[in-house]
Amino acid sequence: MKTTQYLAAVVEELSITVPLISDEETEKLVDKILESKKIFVAGAGRSGFMGKSFVMRMMHIGIDAYVVGETVTANLEEDDLLIIGSGSGETKTLVAIAEKAKSLGGTVAAITISPESTIGKLADITVRLPGVTKDQSEGDFKTVQPMGSLFEQTMLLIYDAIILRFMEKKGLDSNKMYGKHANLE
Numbered sequence: 240m241k242t243t244q245y246l247a248a249v250v251e252e253l254s255i256t257v258p259l260i261s262d263e264e265t266e267k268l269v270d271k272i273l274e275s276k277k278i279f280v281a282g283a284g285r286s287g288f289m290g291k292s293f294v295m296r297m298m299h300i301g302i303d304a305y306v307v308g309e310t311v312t313a314n315l316e317e318d319d320l321l322i323i324g325s326g327s328g329e330t331k332t333l334v335a336i337a338e339k340a341k342s343l344g345g346t347v348a349a350i351t352i353s354p355e356s357t358i359g360k361l362a363d364i365t366v367r368l369p370g371v372t373k374d375q376s377e378g379d380f381k382t383v384q385p386m387g388s389l390f391e392q393t394m395l396l397i398y399d400a401i402i403l404r405f406m407e408k409k410g411l412d413s414n415k416m417y418g419k420h421a422n423l424e
Contacts, residue, residue, distance in 0.1 A: 249388075249392070252380075252382055252389055253389075253392060253393065253396065255369075255380075256368070256369045256370070256380070256389070256393045257396075259369040260366070260367075260368060260369070260393075260397060261366070261367065264364070264365065264366045264367065265366055265397065265400070265401060265404075266404075267364050268322070268348050268364050268366055268401065269401055269404050269405065269408070271320055271346060271348065271363075271364055272297075272302065272320060272322075272401070272405070273405070273408065275318065275319055275320040275346070276303065276316070276318060276319055277303045277304070277305065277313060277315070277316070277319040277320070278294075278297060278302055278303065278304040278305070278319070278320050278322065279304070279305050279306075279307050279312070279315055279319065279320065279321045279322070279340070279345075280293055280294050280304065280305070280306055280307065280321075280322045280323075280324070281306075281307035281308070281321065281322070281323045281324070281333055281336050282323065282324035282325060282333070283325070283330050283332060283333060285387065285388075285391045286324040286325060286326065286387070286390075286391055286394060287306075287324070288391075289324060289391055289394045289395040289398060290306065290322070290324050290398075291306050292395060292398065293322075293395075293398035293401075293402075294306050296398070296399070296402045297402070297405075300402065300405050300406065300409065300411060302405075307321070307336060315339075315340055315343050315345050316343065316344070316345070317343065317344030317345065318344065318345070318346070319340075319345045319346070320345065320346045320347075320348060321336070321337065321340040321345050321346070321347050321348070322348045322349075322350065323336065323337055323347065323348070323349050323350070323351075323358055323362075324350040324351075324394050325349065325350075325351055325356075325358055326351060326352045326353070326370060326387045326390045326391075327351075327352070327353055327356060328349060328351040328352070328353040328354075328355075328356025328357060328358040328359045329353075329356050329357055329358070330358075333358060334357050334358055334361070337349075337357075337358050337361045337362070338361065341361060346363045346364070347361055347362045347363055347364075348362055348363065348364040348365070348366065349361075349362035349364070349365045349366070350366050350368060350394055350397070351365065351366075351367065351368065352367070352368060352369070352370050352390055354367050366397065368390055368393045368394060368397065369389075369390075369393065370382070370387065370389040370390030370391075370393055
């Protein structure tokens with residue numbers, strides 16, 4: 240296959256995942272983000288990269304958001320929200336972070352393929368995304384893509400859709416958000 244044929248296959252897979260995502264679950268997450276004082280996002284590997292992009296957009300919107308593990312990350316307090324992106328829901332470091340957040344009185348949200356996973360069971364809010372885990376042992380989706388790519392791409396897109404929902408709820412547009420864009424570049 241040619242590169243553009245692979246691209247078409249990836250886009251087709253992503254278009255199939257959209258109707259499999261629960262509006263009810265994502266609306267719960269949107270509402271919790273809007274009512275929380277601070278938002279923390281964690282993920283490992285590529286899932287972590289998707290989370291970082293989400294935190295960046297939340298900052299552009301004016302939400303007090305942090306990437307777990309960065310040197311400038313604030314402390315989690317009671318009623319803050321931790322969002323964990325993990326396909327398997329079993330990444331040991333992320334399980335420990337979820338447990339710590341719960342012990343501090345935080346709310347945990349899981350973005351995962353596996354709501355019945357350890358992180359999924361710890362979570363107060365779960366958004367189930369279709370896809371397969373990086374070892375392709377879990378999931379309900381056949382994909383041409385390697386490892387967890389479909390899950391990670393779907394996570395980035397749902398994060399961007401959540402940003403659009405915030406913008407709608409808060410009456411924001413790109414021009415208002417651009418005022419918070421980095422200007423030391």
